[in-house]
Ligand SMILES: Nc1ncnc2c1ncn2[C@@H]1O[C@H](COP(=O)(O)OP(=O)(O)OP(=O)(O)O)[C@@H](O)[C@H]1O
């Protein structure tokens with residue numbers, strides 16, 4: 001359960017006086033996620049989601065995340081609606097943390113998807129990219145290639161406790177990726193964490209997208225690479241799922257030749273990015289938090305597979 005910050009009923013009721021929401025019935029921590037503290041708020045007129053932003057989210061980025069979410073809703077995407085406080089703001093303070101409330105989206109958040117869901121999720125990601133058009137603010141990707149070598153350095157010898165020789169191995173990989181990364185490809189606002197558990201499914205159809213708290217301005221094809229890796233499934237890795245996602249994506253937004261050529265590098269880069277954040281959380285576990293730390297090893301294995309075979313997804 002991802003609850004780093006424990007919120008009492010009294011603290012919550014006091015916080016809710018700043019909103020025009022129906023009376024609270026109950027609140028409980030959400031049994032999923034690793035990044036932020038999330039609670040369901042059950043009110044007399046339906047359910048909402050409260051998020052308290054934790055270590056990886058900078059408060060100054062919240063207007064970008066919530067503004068992007070509102071923009072996507074205006075474009076017709078099924079994403080949560082941020083609830084405004086009585087003073088018009090979208091960000092409050094609770095238990096010493098920045099906090100926001102959004103509407104609850106119906107659907108099932110899957111740990112891993114099937115082929116039909118992966119294909120449909122690809123169309124949704126492409127619609128997401130097209131719908132971000134017209135949203136002017138930008139946010140640099142602070143978990144991108146320019147940051148990976150520093151992240152490896154910061155984890156240091158802790159990496160070798162996950163796997164012997166991992167520190168040197170990942171340092172060389174981060175340097176290689178940085179030196180080879182392209183600079184000119186179609187770019188815009190990307191989700192940057194498009195995992196099956198951030199897509200709400202209604203059977204095989206995706207009903208909506210949640211969790212915009214890694215969104216940033218970067219290459220669309222890099223976002224596709226993240227999603228392809230994230231949908232390959234950790235327990236039984238299958239390139240078919242990533243390929244199905246890409247096929248779905250291209251029915252809405254076909255890739256240029258340059259974007260296709262960049263994909264093998266982007267698969268490696270995104271595998272490294274999630275291996276690193278997971279390795280960080282594995283090495284620096286937070287005492288007293290209720291969180292199921294995610295395993296870095298499947299992402300290290302995926303990185304190894306992409307390094308060995310640049311055609312992993314087309315093999
Ligand atoms: N608006 C929403 N509507 C319905 N369910 C939601 C909503 N927001 C979050 N959830 C549920 O809470 C879970 C955790 O939320 P979220 O993915 O935002 O957490 P997180 O800590 O950012 O996790 P991670 O980054 O690991 O995906 C989701 O998998 C989903 O089941």
Ligand SMILES: N[C@@H](CCO)C(=O)O
Pocket residue numbers: 034035193195274277278294
């Ligand atoms: N979705 C990510 C967590 C957010 O970085 C993971 O599964 O590692």
